[in-house]
Amino acid sequence: MNQQQKIQNPEMPVPKTPQMSDRDFINDQLATEKYMTDAYSTALNEASHEGLYQDLVGIFKETQDCQRELYNVMFKKGFYALEAADQQKLQQTYQQFSGYSTQFPYQQ
Numbered sequence: 001m002n003q004q005q006k007i008q009n010p011e012m013p014v015p016k017t018p019q020m021s022d023r024d025f026i027n028d029q030l031a032t033e034k035y036m037t038d039a040y041s042t043a044l045n046e047a048s049h050e051g052l053y054q055d056l057v058g059i060f061k062e063t064q065d066c067q068r069e070l071y072n073v074m075f076k077k078g079f080y081a082l083e084a085a086d087q088q089k090l091q092q093t094y095q096q097f098s099g100y101s102t103q104f105p106y107q108q
Helices: 022-046 050-076 087-103
Strands: none
Touching: 022 050
8 A cells, every 4th residue: 555645844843731822823813714715705605786796805815815825834834734646546536527527518
């Protein structure tokens, strides 16, 4: 069995105390931004006024960008690890789903 290769920066040391650490604060901020992005997405789907919709689009984009920046900080500090994708699995999945495009009602 192939061992998945982890992609991760060295983890920043975090004190093991009852107080919130930098990691806890960033993780809390990231969770909040994810929640807000989800809520704005719902609001965009239900906005019937064009002006309100445009305002929400701008706020959504800012919130999404903030979420991405927080993720990048956590990854840079080693708090997130990714697994390298197996090239053979990628190719199999691509072949599996690329055939679905023939089922679209219109072709590009």
